[in-house]
Amino acid sequence: MESSETSVPKLEIATDPIPSSVQIKTETDRRKFLFNNQFMSDVIFLAGPDKQRIYGHKPILLSASDYFFQLFQNYTANELPVEDSDPNIFLELLRFLYYGKIELTAGNVREIYIESKKFSMEKILEAVENFLNQTIDSKNVLCKLMDNRFYEFKSIEQKCLRIICDDPFSYINQEDFTRLDRKSLGLIVTAKTICCSNDQLLGILDTWQKTNNEENVSDLRLDISSKSIVTWKKLLFFGAFSSNPISESLRFTVNKKFGVKITGIGLYYQPIDEIMKVHVFMTCHKTCVPIHVPIKIFVNQEYTF
Template sequence: MSDGEARFGDPKVLAVEMSKILDSQDHSDIKFLVGEERKIFFGHKCILSARCEVFRAMFAEQSTKHSAADPYVLSDIKPPIFRALLEFLYTNKCTITADTSIDVLGAAIEYGLEDMARICVGYIRDSLSVDNVCEAIQAALTYCQDDLARECLTLIDGDPDAVFRSRGFTEMSEEALIYILQSDKLMADEGEILKAVKEWATVNSVVSGESMGDLCKHAIEHVRFPLIDPDELSFIEKENNRKKYIPIHLISHAWKFHAIKEVDRNDIQIRPRAGTLPKESLRAIGLAANK
């Protein structure tokens, strides 16, 4: 006898029907206290354990420690994020906003929900702008979303000046800043890139109390000082005598390049970016200014 052919009904109808028991006390056999405010959510173990391996393991591990009346305390997730998580598990969709998308992505990854993570990444990608790209690239790097990180970088490459002036720029980690500084496609001259790094270090120094030099000691290595005109480089060197956020070897390397004009094609420091302006001092690498 044939096993038959499985055919599926309308998934939207199922989602609507399942949403009726989302966070419903009816027939619920599990309760969660979520966030610092200990907001109560109701759930059904059979649904949550079938849809999420993390919940299945949680219930199995703690079955001997919890009575049916004991709630599970989840203090490290915010209630709106947990509700989005439950919504996905019950209905296979989730409601995302600009304010919650990154936190929902983090929750999806923490709970091993790849489809939910894809939904979040798609929302973030579709919403990218110069105003939110710094927060997006930080999330992409934190949660190992390589394709999203590359899309963020493409946007940054095309309009770095606007991104450098955005509120999110100084809130990025040094890791994210380095990821940007490694790009050859940044449409910015090196002096402007250095100013952005200096601003990032200045703001974070005020916030953390650490020195600028300590905060940007890795990122500053990715600024290509030989691409800076000697007059501007001289001013930077004098300023650095006071602020001391640029290691001496980087400035010395730049002066050496300007003095002997020798080109080492393996030296990333002298590789022009897309936005490097032609200068007479860069004639050795084919970027002399037109007279």
């Protein structure tokens, strides 16, 4: 999980006027130089309990933020207290408003999220969501799902569930699984598409409750038992359309520790003759017994069998 105790590097606050020798060629250059600079500043933010001075420019801020647009209509003073905001975090928000850059790290992402919500900065919230999405992998997916109870980003929830539900038995013996909060557990065991049976889902629930015996999960048991939960995934294999001769064989392997139902194989091609025969051979890895399924494919038609 993200740690709020991770130290955040102190940001250097530059307040010197723009050097006269510097040539500013673009709008981005101008905004970079104006960022937290006394030059032409018409508002000073007093950030944190020490009231650290951070320089702003109303025209830039109100054009980039709904919050500041509303604020500056009624607030005419040159100094604006933001005592409950960390100066470093507040600077990161202003940096984004000035020229679209923000330094997101594991140590500051939660505070930036909180401040962005406070100041209604939707674009920064999108940047936080993208940053968190990029940090998810199969090793930390349980922690990321739990962390998302704080953020409640739908895309992160969906990504975590896809990874977990594709191979749930890789995760139930991990310590992080027993540390799952009840809501996260419920998302997993009631997922519409998960690669295990209902009985196996009840077993997963039992594993979690052994460590969390104070939790009542009777409603989750009822959901698992009564709802029609999809326990398989469609595997559709389509050959690409090509004028080149079709390969004599199309091979694929299903590598799962549990049963997978193959619901269809789609084929589309243009043969020379009006009618061609396609032979499908399916072999079970354990028994090596081939299953021969002959079918007919007609010209310019698509078939799923």
